[in-house]
Amino acid sequence: MPVFNQSRSRIIRLIFLIAFVVIIAQLFYLQVVEGKYRQLAMDNAVYPKIIYPERGIIFDRNGKAILNNTIIYDLMVTPAEVKGIDTLEFCRMLNMDTADFKKKILEAKLKNTAVRPSVFKGLLTADLQAKFEESSWKYPGFYLVERPLRIYPFNAAAHILGYIKEADPRDIERSGNYYRMGDYIGKSGLEAYYEKVLMGQRGVQYLIKDNKNRLVGNYENGAFDTAATAGRGLRTYIDIELQQLAEKLMTNKVGAVVALDPKTGGILTMVSGPNFNPNDLTGPDGSKNFSRMTLDVTGPMLNRAIGGLYEPGSTFKPLGALIALNEGVITPSYGFPCGGRYTLCGHGKPACTHAGGGHADNVRLSIANSCNSYYAHIYRLTVDNPKYGGVRKGYEVWRHYLNEFGLGVRLGVDLPGESTGRVYDGSVYDKENNGHWTSCTNLTLGIGQDKMGTTALQMANAMCIVANKGYYYTPHFVKKIDGESEADTTLMSKFRIKHEVLTRIPDTAYRAVIEGMHDVVKFGTARIAQIPNIDVCAKTGTAETYTILDRQRIKLPNNSMFVCFAPKDNPKIAVAVFVQNAGYGATWGGPIARIMIEKYLNDTLMKKSEADVDRISKANLMPAYFKRVQYKEDSARAYKWYNDYKDSTLIKKFLRLTTSIKPVNKEQPLPAKEISRKEVLALLPDEKQFYRSGENKLA
């Protein structure tokens, strides 16, 4: 046999060796050189589960939780584990039919496969939850998971507290991808402003999943897990009973009520009408209610206390007097003869509801009697002050005072969506009058009209400045954050600065104005606000309002305005009440403000006030024209829907109400050309523009 082939054993060994070296080289590359595989294996098998911390609780001034957490249940299903259940009985329990049941199971399978759990029915009502828990042993594959929910125990303060919702892509981007899809984020009110404090610190739990994405245990026994830190509580100035009372009073009214503590700037109450129950936005019907309210033209979601602009009217007068007194154009004893109208500008406007000689013999009397001519005149004296050599310069000085009073600027309240208000600078008048204008052009600014627009919060804050004789604290809700950190202190510092903006106005001026406001209550237009043993200082206001509807200018009932503070010498509360289209300031605003002061200072109500609460809360002052506007908005939307999607289900409802259209076959969708815009009386774009811009008319 060929022994000479023995050398080939070396070649065979060499072949073995080469093959092994190649494999080892590849192993070296995979395991030592290329680093990506460890991460890939982690991505495969480790699921970082976010642990959501409990959100912070919001307390009122007496330590009552006004925004709290509760648990609601989602019914989950793992389709592969559903075996041998009585589908009929199960469906009867959940009030659904079997076809729906099958559809939902199929959906779950498609979405998360049969072996992983999916939501079968979200946000179970307490009733259904109890029913399911009783008989859950009969239904393998179904189980409940807890889901935290925000709850408002007093059903109040919707606009202040705000709500949380799933973060949208914009929120996620803005947060630098900190939030993920499905995370909840504060969308309005304190929930949004104090999001960082309330949300706490998220934790991560690393879980191991297998090749079918089933979770099978902790990764490394939880060595890399981080615990969640609960959100911190907010201690606010809100007096929840006062808030509830104010909300009751504003039922079926459009407007706003704000009550401040002048000593701290703390907001005791803030109501915007029309109001809603904040619990409507959470729970099973949350999204349904949300869309309903979004489409409501009365704007229940709008916080009119910081976002609705109203002409302050006569309530502005105390501020006008203080400006004129400080500028030295008048003295506290300055009098102005008023015969029922202001004649010095030639057109006899403004007229005065209080005629009769001597009713404006000094500052105090002019306030008590709310003399229009007097305030129009002292406005002119201020802006035409020879010291400034021209109306433009004088107007800027006057406007600067207003900004110091907090009008026409954002106050910086701890809520999102605050309006600046509207106090235009001279350029607007230049533009409107081709550069030629005098103090007569915007004369009515002196009585809080013309283009002036303020929020209820701004007027309440201005009252604080008057009551405090020149200083204020930025109005805010939150007094203290539980476990306040350094970052929180920075956040809160702006609310703890005393703004001594107008302490340069002499004490005599303040005294004259405050006494005048006291006289308003004693014998002037606000006698309705008298409270035994409490010196209330107040000013009423009434502004005429118009709207354009169906191309017609319609006179609406007056806006009723009321500002006040009490007690006179040691002010503890300042209130501003705006009620839209209600009537005189004293009729509605006055009693509301009085009840608020009584409740806050005395904690009880007089018999008379009890009766007033009853009367006012039952009064429906919702302006009638809203119905028409709602109809037009809805029909316009239905028309657009029909045009865009050729779906006539929405528009049919409106067609039946108009006479010129033939009866419609229900089954057959209408062709587009048969309906003209006129026939459905849809809203015209120019009108729509008007509604949007006229905040004080419609908001």
Place this chain on the structure above:
Amino acid sequence: MNDRNPAISKGIDWSIVWIYLALVAIGLTAIFAATYKEGDPFFQSFLRFKTDYSKQFYFFVVSLLLALFLLLTDSKFFTATANLLYVFGIFTLLLVFPFHTNISGTKSIIKLGAFNFQPAEFCKLFVCLALAKYLSRPETDFSKTRSQLIAAGIALFPAVLAIMQSETGLALVYFSFFIVMYREGLPSGILVVGFSVAALIVATLIFEKFTLAVILTVIAALALYIMRRQLKRNRSIFLRVALLWAICVGIQLYAVPFAFKHVLKLYQIERIYSTVGKEVPSEYLQAHQTETGKEVKKKDTDYNVRQSKIAIGSGQLFGKGLLKATQTRYDFVPEQRTDFIFCTIGEGFGFTGSFILLAIYLLLLFRIVTIAERQRSVFSRCYAYGVAAVFFFHIAINIAMTVGLAPVIGIPLPFISYGGTSLLTFTILLFILIRLDADRQMVLR
């Protein structure tokens, strides 16, 4: 084994036995790591024969008994029965055709009671013996082409049957017997040609058809240019080069596409292409589409290999530890007890562990070659080379496929993969060798 019994232990190569025990121990550990779930009753499972690691343990016990039995057998028994066993092996392979069980993807398994038999798996043992027997015949002159063809026939006949049973992977194993034939004097030219053709086929997969044709032409032209002096003296060189060029281009342009379109199955093509990291060309997809009448969709064909590479790669230098390997513990790697068992070692023990395992295997192979070369009888030498060749092929292809160097063909890793048939087959292969080696001074016919 029993040290005190000199009759049995005389002449036994203990180093091989120790390597064998070490590998089986590693295998049991790996199977345990791959299949143990938290909270399994460890000791009870051994009694109940339920878990894979306990089953494998019992297979090991049976293997040891068989090994003892083999060591007690007379060496002449193997030479005497080699041909008979080969016939028996072929017979069982043929039996599969009428009696195979319905298991998807294969037609090569006979079920007997609780056990599955795969004749193609253990038939390599008989081939090994029969080939050794043939080559050791005094009348065989292996320098003759006729003898070479007969030897190749003995080795490849079971392979043809295995291919007919859709077991291409198992069939390929039989090609490893060329190593034995090479040792016994097969002209090295055949191996060179074999390697060249393999290289050409791989090149066909990687390059575009016509690019490769141009490259081959350029190579031929260069060869002619270099040999231009000899060319003047001997015109026939030109003809030879031209012929070679024509064959290469023919294989590349026609033979390979023909094989891909009409011989191989679609899943095999996909596996082959995923190994070289390329998509299956649409012309092949279309060819198989018309064949099956169904629309062929592109599948995630390299899932196994990708997960296997992730598992091994994530082991890094020192591994994650025995039961901390997430890829293999949570079923991301398919077939991880059997064909992909190496992943468990790569992930759990890292490069260090893999290196040690490969070193043990290499030691085993070298030891077998050493043993082979010290045999007096040709039969024992040929048999030893056969064992070395079979082991080498299994180890190299199995590990190469888990690290993405070879296409996925389902062959087990010797002594490590889960599976009774494979453990028993490899044990018998090895212990017959040990038995023969103990009698290395004898001349067996």
